Amino acid sequence: MSVLDCDALCVGWPGHAPVLRDLSFRLAPGEHVGLVGPNGSGKTSLFHTIAGVLPAQGGAVQVRGRAVVPGQFRPETALVFQQAEDQLFCPTLIEDVAFGPRNLGLPDIEIRARVQAALDLCGLTGLEDRPVHHLSGGEKRRACIAGALVMQPELMLLDEPSAALDMRQRRRLIALLQSMDQALLIASHDLELVLELCPRVIVIDQGRICADGPAQQVLGDAGLMAAHGQEVPHSLTPHQGAGHVHVRSSP
Ligand SMILES: Nc1ncnc2c1ncn2[C@@H]1O[C@H](COP(=O)(O)OP(=O)(O)OP(=O)(O)O)[C@@H](O)[C@H]1O
Numbered sequence: 001m002s003v004l005d006c007d008a009l010c011v012g013w014p015g016h017a018p019v020l021r022d023l024s025f026r027l028a029p030g031e032h033v034g035l036v037g038p039n040g041s042g043k044t045s046l047f048h049t050i051a052g053v054l055p056a057q058g059g060a061v062q063v064r065g066r067a068v069v070p071g072q073f074r075p076e077t078a079l080v081f082q083q084a085e086d087q088l089f090c091p092t093l094i095e096d097v098a099f100g101p102r103n104l105g106l107p108d109i110e111i112r113a114r115v116q117a118a119l120d121l122c123g124l125t126g127l128e129d130r131p132v133h134h135l136s137g138g139e140k141r142r143a144c145i146a147g148a149l150v151m152q153p154e155l156m157l158l159d160e161p162s163a164a165l166d167m168r169q170r171r172r173l174i175a176l177l178q179s180m181d182q183a184l185l186i187a188s189h190d191l192e193l194v195l196e197l198c199p200r201v202i203v204i205d206q207g208r209i210c211a212d213g214p215a216q217q218v219l220g221d222a223g224l225m226a227a228h229g230q231e232v233p234h235s236l237t238p239h240q241g242a243g244h245v246h247v248r249s250s251p
């Protein structure tokens, strides 16, 4: 069974023309898929519809074979917001990360273990009592990721997860997401990150899916990329001259 199933899905904001029309795609369990498209193409809107925040304007969206009902909490789906400030709202970091598991009614001992593990994975140990509005931009982003990880979701929707991260934290994030066996849908303008993490890429633009296929093929297609406001990532660009080797440092 698919983890995510969008069938002729129509996404839009109340009182406005649809942002996306007739969108159909599936995610298999554990599949890591990149979602690429220019500013305003509807990546965030799509995530809000899959997460049940923004009602679909048509078609159907199912997670684990059950229809997404706007406003209904689905613990198997976790959304990492594009704007950290939209996600973080508790007085302290530890309370924020613990909010979801507490809502699930988990025992205190399990909440503590899950929260500590999530903070650790996101490099936030030691900042537990910091007010969320006193975290740096990158720390806020990692707090949002911790708040999603702690739910142990089957489907993670990551909206620009590497935005505001320094190189070391970006590399740690890539290693972390690479190790996850949950299904991931990653919206990002960081095409090198998408290339490293996602064997499959979906491109959206002008209200529809323009490509859905193997990452190297889709992101390496210069005509397709240019037509949708993108550039072929550096590592897929042919290089002239011998000895141009990319050496990647460890996390
Ligand atoms: N709350 C809202 N009400 C009305 N229209 C909105 C709202 N939020 C976004 N939009 C519009 O919906 C369209 C899609 O926006 P969305 O944020 O989904 O794009 P995006 O692909 O995530 O862009 P970006 O790459 O800049 O994050 C845009 O035209 C935007 O102006």
Ligand SMILES: [Mg+2]
Pocket: 043, 044, 045, 082, 159
């Ligand atoms: Mg967006």
